[in-house]
Amino acid sequence: MFEQFSHSNYHSICDHLAANDPDLALIIKNHGHPPLWSRPNSFETLVHIILEQQVSLASALSALNKLRERVQQITPARVLLLTDEEFRACYVSRQKNIYIKYLAEAIVSGQINLAEMEQMPDDIIRTKLTALKGIGNWTVDVYLMFVLQHTDVFPIGDLAAVNALKRVKNLPKDITKEELLAVTEQWKPYRTVAAMILWHYYLSQRVPAPPKPSKQGVKK
Structure with missing residues (x-):
């Protein structure tokens, strides 16, 4: 445990x-x-962590804020409606656009349930999240540390x-x-x-x- x-x-x-x-x-x-x-256990938080991959924290936050301006509330359903051009206008790279959409689809389909992860051990969470395109061990580490506070x-x-x-x-x-x-x-x-x-x-x-x-x- x-x-x-x-x-x-x-x-x-x-x-x-x-x-x-x-x-x-x-x-x-x-x-x-x-x-x-600490960070809340939300889709927006995971989007933020993906945006932080291999860039400065300031750059990631700037992209997150542009996404907020574009969709008002960062939810899987709203993100999936964005075009590639709209993602680019929010300073989101093509690769991270793909990663965010994969995550959104996984949550909409029920493949990933963030609330359920609050009761899961590290290894199960790691297996579930790294199965998604664009989510590696660093992203999972940040999620476990800052969100779930393991x-x-x-x-x-x-x-x-x-x-x-x-x-x-x-x-x-x-x-x-x-x-x-x-x-x-x-x-x-x-x-x-x-x-x-x-x-x-x-x-x-x-x-x-x-x-x-x-x-x-x-x-x-």
Whole structure:
């Protein structure tokens, strides 16, 4: 059976991980607890995750907002009415247009029932979703972590999480995925929350430092 995290136990799980891993403890000491990132269990959320594949979060959100403008409410039925030209006008690539329509058809036909997935274990969810064109393990990882809030998922296909892990643990750049996953074994059964701590670190490192005063005054 799967375990979930929520607002009631999230910080205690973070603290448990920190008590057993000094590197995670240092992140929390320097940057505080990570936000509890979550998303609703909806078709729109899965569309958003598909749009986020291999592009910036800003680009994906821009496309999602254009889709919202076009159909008002992002539902399978409304998305299936859109033409290829309308998808293009919403900054959606041809491939992602196809992926979104496959997902919409799977939900309309009853092949996929998102509400039922709330009671399913990770492996069954992964099998059902990856059977759809355009949905791979990264998309499923994000769905399990952010939507269903399952506690023990490490998104090995996510560059931000992987790069943060390499930096925090001082790992070689050419380390294999199998070796990286072996490193994450120490965080079971809370690898999702450990990944969120790593994302928190990654995002905190990207925040630009305020400009330093020069001899002539503060730089504009």
